[in-house]
Structures are given as structure tokens and as C-alpha cells.
Amino acid sequence: MGRVDQKIAIVTGGGNGIGRAIAGRLAAEGAIVTVTDQNPAAGKAVADAVDTIQFLEHDVRIEADWAKVMDNVLQKHGRLDILINNAGILATESSQDVESTSLNQWQAVNAVNSEGVFLGCQHGIEAMKATGGSIVNLSSIAALMATPHLFAYGASKAAVRQLTKTVAVHCGRKGYRIRCNSVHPGVIETSMGDQVMALGGGNVKEKWAARIAAIPLGEAGTVDDVASCVLFLASDEARHVTGAALVVDGGMTIE
Ligand SMILES: NC(=O)c1ccc[n+]([C@@H]2O[C@H](COP(=O)([O-])OP(=O)(O)OC[C@H]3O[C@@H](n4cnc5c(N)ncnc54)[C@H](O)[C@@H]3O)[C@@H](O)[C@H]2O)c1
Incomplete structure (x- = not known):
């Protein structure tokens, strides 16, 4: 039996x-997964590869999209057990310190990373x-330390940390049996990792090595x-864990 056998799960931004x-890890452990993404080609490729x-x-910034996703899943499966609010962006402009961040940039980053997670939690709570x-x-x-070159991103991720704690307490006190936790990746080998290294110019390979x-x-x-940590929090193994911040950074923020 899988660690999340027969659980109904949604993973936002699951195309990449x-x-x-x-999404792959949850499915491999028995979950029935809905991947959502604003990039249909990427999302379809993930779904085509796995039967479950x-x-x-789905654009996580748009409330009507959230309603459609929840309706679809609840109509098909009658319940939702796991919601992974994963969709996020780093930046849409190159200037990223507090003085050069435009209001447009602040709003664009927060719309996905902060508002998208707020909407996800609100619709997730209703469904669960x-x-x-x-x-x-x-x-x-970025939620745990200063981010001089990623001003809006750091603030948006700190909002996620804070709202996670509040959702955890709210749901606990209401007796909903909904747990809510945050996961904090550090330097991860992804295209977003490459984007971080490209900030401010210089040799990307050398910056990876220094980091x-x-x-x-x-x-x-x-x-x-990261997926292993998310799987643990999603599963019943973490039944007494809520409001926690699980840091997955190889020790980078310890000292
Ligand atoms: N990669 C890292 O080093 C790293 C480190 C810390 C935190 N994170 C966080 O982990 C999450 C995933 O990051 P990743 O590296 O896999 O990013 P990625 O860019 O590889 O994938 C993000 C996915 O989200 C989708 N997406 C973007 N905006 C969306 C929107 N408005 N609605 C729906 N889908 C949208 C994209 O199409 C993409 O498929 C993000 O929240 C990111 O901030 C990543």
C-alpha cells in the first residue's frame, strides 16, 4: 500500500x-492527482505519462479558475485530501532590489506567490x-533571510510562511482536521535555480559553485x-504536524 493510497490530491504548477x-511522487505512492498549471503543454505532458x-x-491568480478546479475534483472524486500550493514565480523584471523594484513587479510576484496561495487555502479549506x-x-x-536581490520574491514567500501558520491554527481551532504546513527549499537544481544564479550578471557556473x-x-x-518532504507532510504520517516550516536546504540557513 502506498503512503498516500487512494488520496485525492491537487498540485498547482505541477507542469514543471x-x-x-x-505530482509524480504522490501518484507513485497511490494518490489520484490533479496537476494544474497555466502552461497546458507542460501540464498535459505530466498527465500523459501517468494514468492516475x-x-x-489553471491560473492560481484567478479565483474563478480555483472554483472550476475544485468543482471538477469534487464532482469526480467527492472529496479533496491533499492540496499542494506549489505554483510560483521568481520575477518578471530584472531589477530586484528595494529601490529598483517597480510596483508592477511587486504586484506581479505577489499575485502568484502570495495571493495564489491565499486563494488556494481558502478554496482548499472549503473543499476539505x-x-x-x-x-x-x-x-x-527566501522567507527566512534577507533577499537583497529578490525583494518582492522574499516578501511574497514570507507571506506564505505567515499565512500557513494562521491557516493551521484556524483549521485546528475550528475542528476541521485540516493540517497546513510550509516547505522551504534552498538551492535546488531547477530552471528557477538557474534564474537566481543569473541575477546581477556574472558567470552562472561559478555562482552555482560558490553557492x-x-x-x-x-x-x-x-x-x-523537496518532493520527499512534501509527501511526508501530505501523508497521515504527519498527522500531528501543523503550522510547521520544513526547511530543505542542506543546512544553508543554520549559520
Ligand atoms: N527551484 C528552486 O530553487 C526553489 C527554491 C525555493 C522555493 N521554490 C518554490 O518552489 C515552487 C516551484 O518552483 P520550481 O523551481 O519548480 O519552478 P518552475 O518555474 O520550474 O515551475 C513552476 C510552475 O508553476 C507554473 N506557474 C507559474 N505561474 C503560475 C500561475 N499563475 N498559475 C498556475 N501555474 C503557474 C509554471 O507554469 C511552472 O510549471 C515555487 O513556488 C518556488 O518559488 C523553488
Whole structure:
């Protein structure tokens, strides 16, 4: 029996990177997964590869999209057990310090990373409150430290950390049996990782090497390292864990 056998799960932004790995891991452990993404080609490719994954086009910024996704899943399966709020963006402009971040940039990043997770939690709670479940929100180590070159991103991920705690307490006190936790990846080998290294110019390969040298475990994380932690929080193994911040950074933020 899988660790999330027969559980009904949604993974936002599941067409690429960490979300794709999470969707695959949940499906491999027995879950029936809906991958959502604003990129239909990427999302369909994930669903085509695994029988127990379906794809729905979904922009996490749009409330009507959330309603459609929840309706689809509840009509098909009658309940929702796991919601992974994974969709996120780093930036849409190159200037990223506090002085150069435009209001447009602040709003664009927060619309996906912060508002998208807020909407996900609100719709997730509505879908899960009669039956219970687990919400996992993808934050970042950017929520835990200063991010001089990623001003809007760091603030958006700190919002995710904070709202996760509040959702956890709210759901616990209401007796909904919904747990809510955040996961904080560090340096992960993904296209977003490459984007971070490209910030501010310089040699990307050398910047990866310098960043990795600063990680106590001596290597960058993989999408599977993050997916394993998300799987634990999504499963009943974490039945007494709520409001927690699980940091997956090879020790980078310890010192
Ligand atoms: N990669 C890292 O090093 C790293 C580190 C810390 C945190 N994270 C967080 O992990 C999550 C996944 O990151 P990733 O590296 O896999 O990113 P990615 O860019 O590889 O994948 C993100 C996915 O989200 C989708 N997406 C973007 N905006 C969307 C929207 N408005 N609606 C629906 N889907 C949308 C994209 O189409 C893409 O498929 C993000 O929340 C990110 O902030 C990543």
C-alpha cells in the first residue's frame, strides 16, 4: 500500500520542476492527482505519462479558475485530501532590489506567490472542511533571510510562511482536521535555480559553485529531495504536524 493510497490530491504548477516531481511522487505512492498549471503543454505532458494524473489548466491568480478546479475534483472524486500550493514565480523584471523594484513587479510576484496561495487555502479549506486533509504551501528559504536581490520574491514567500501558520491554527481551532504546513527549499537544481544564479550578471557556473560551497551538506538539493518532504507532510504520517516550516536546504540557513 502506498503512503498516500487512494488520496485525492491537487498540485498547482505541477507542469514543471518541483511540482512535477511532487505530482509524480504522490501518484507513485497511490494518490489520484490533479496537476494544474497555466502552461497546458507542460501540464498535459505530466498527465500523459501517468494514468492516475489528470491535468487542468489553471491560473492560481484567478479565483474563478480555483472554483472550476475544485468543482471538477469534487464532482469526480467527492472529496479533496491533499492540496499542494506549489505554483510560483521568481520575477518578471530584472531589477530586484528595494529601490529598483517597480510596483508592477511587486504586484506581479505577489499575485502568484502570495495571493495564489491565499486563494488556494481558502478554496482548499472549503473543499476539505467536512472530511479533513493536508495543505502544503511551497515557500522558500527566501522567507527566512534577507533577499537583497529578490525583494518582492522574499516578501511574497514570507507571506506564505505567515499565512500557513494562521491557516493551521484556524483549521485546528475550528475542528476541521485540516493540517497546513510550509516547505522551504534552498538551492535546488531547477530552471528557477538557474534564474537566481543569473541575477546581477556574472558567470552562472561559478555562482552555482560558490553557492554550493556555502551549503553544509556540500551539494544542491534536487526536486526529489523537496518532493520527499512534501509527501511526508501530505501523508497521515504527519498527522500531528501543523503550522510547521520544513526547511530543505542542506543546512544553508543554520549559520
Ligand atoms: N527551484 C528552486 O530553487 C526553489 C527554491 C525555493 C522555493 N521554490 C518554490 O518552489 C515552487 C516551484 O518552483 P520550481 O523551481 O519548480 O519552478 P518552475 O518555474 O520550474 O515551475 C513552476 C510552475 O508553476 C507554473 N506557474 C507559474 N505561474 C503560475 C500561475 N499563475 N498559475 C498556475 N501555474 C503557474 C509554471 O507554469 C511552472 O510549471 C515555487 O513556488 C518556488 O518559488 C523553488
